[in-house]
Amino acid sequence: MTALASTSVRRRRPLMWLLAAAGPVRGRLVLAAVLGAATTAAGIGLLGASGFLIARAAEHPGVTALTIAVVMVRALGVSRGVFRYLERLTAHDVAFRVLGDVRVRIYRRLARLAPAGLRPLRSGDLLSRLVSDVDSTQDLFVRGVVPVAAAALAGGGAVAACAFLLAPAAGMLAVGLLVAGALLPALSAARARAAGRRTARARGAVSARVVDALAGAAELHAFGAQDRALAAVAEADAELTAQSRRGALVQAAGAALASLAAGLTVWAVLLLGVAAVEDGTLGRVPLAVLALTALAAFEATSALPAAAAQLAETRAGAARILDVLDAPDPVAEPPSPAPPPEPPLTVRMRGVRARYTPGGPLVLDGLDLDLTPGKRVALVGPSGAGKSTVAALLLRFLDPAGGTITLNGTDLTAFASDQVRRLIGGCPQDPHIFDATVRDNLKLARPQASDAELADAAARARLLPWIESLPDGWDTHVGARGARMSGGERRRLALARALLADPALMILDEPTAHLDRPTAAALTADLLRATQGRTTLLITHDLTGLEEIDEIVVLDAGHVVQRGTHAELLARPGLYRTLWRCSAPDACAVP
């Protein structure tokens, strides 16, 4: 079971859930099953009519005696193809509609779970759930429901037809069809269930390792670790191959046993028929019809054992999708959210405590913070002090484990998280730059923004000169994760995006991370200018330029250890002064 699954509250039955997902198209599903039955029935009728035609022709009757059989053979031959085509069309239509619906549901759920609720999943494994597991759901309809329903209808019809000719033979046929169409598929499914789960898990592991190896290709080369990474991919791939082979073996064994059951049954029917001919209770022509009808009836069941084994993978895939759909919400949404507060916004945090896992360590313990309109507060402290956790709490990616956070006097948890994120926003620690144009990356914050507004935000983030220097200007493609931009340009683009969104409380999380000192200093100066008069929470461990900040709160191991202005904090010994001295270009001095 995955980490995500283990946190799941309730377990739904995967195939039942998938069937229920087809509810809106159940009419088409029934039509596909009827068309499948018609295809098989036409196949059985074709062979039965052919048997009649050949046997009767051998008796040299007049042509008129054969006319109806000839017409039937032609009609059944043609209609079988037409029915098959329509059945495929309808069954795939159902499968793709359900597949599209499941994809939308899983994507919506991911959007709600991200980022806090997705941490238990590796990105490659998530990709595998989104692609392979969702793809495998179509087998339930194309190889499961429709063939089973068709086999039941057509098989029942064949047994009934044979019963008219010779009852014991019909009984034998019914037993053979039950063995090939019910017993063997049930055994195959039971054998394949564990293999199906392991195959889906192994596919997720391969995907996770490949995505990891590709995303970290530069680091792997730099540290000469590419062979180890490739070996890990090969190992995961070998496991997937072994599991797939096990699944294929079960499928092949099921198919072989189904053929054996069909062969034995047809022989038994033939022997019973021959005995009946010798007794005089059955004519020679009906014997041919009986034997060929029995043979054709197995067309309906021959694929079922392999399909049942294949469905074990579908079941495992659907279970992995349910792990995501049923994962608990990272934050509790209020049943009836309070109306969003009107800006200007006052945010107060009192005695706030936070932890990432129930019963886990407190990463914030007793935080008090006031963010009043127009006030700029900087949250500083060593790495791991809990600074970004404050941002996660304010953005409702995480609910407090204690204490209160209020927006204009109302508890933050009374608002829907989407509403909160419309008022509180900014620039995350690791902003994502999309593989799109500069314009589209910026418009993400406000799709309706005019060119003038885009230019204004870019100018305030000091990005405009760079954009205007590009041959394609605003239409320049920046590459995956902004690969064609420098670190500073990426940060400025993220800042421009935040300025364009214009949230009532702007949170800037480490806006100067990974930049060299002159670039960081220039960016800090720019963002301080851009945020003048705005309610801003600046999270940083870079202490340059904080002279203009109204209040600096120093966090250490989840506790506030100091607060004041830059001048006040520098005037007395403490963590701030130590950090400030450490941030000097020459050395880290002890206070």
Ligand SMILES: Nc1ncnc2c1ncn2[C@@H]1O[C@H](COP(=O)(O)OP(=O)(O)OP(=O)(O)O)[C@@H](O)[C@H]1O
């Ligand atoms: N998703 C998470 N699950 C579990 N623990 C987490 C998670 N995110 C952060 N932590 C832990 O919470 C503590 C505070 O992390 P946080 O990211 O808030 O620190 P920070 O002060 O922002 O650090 P940095 O300056 O390095 O970004 C750390 O001990 C960290 O390991």
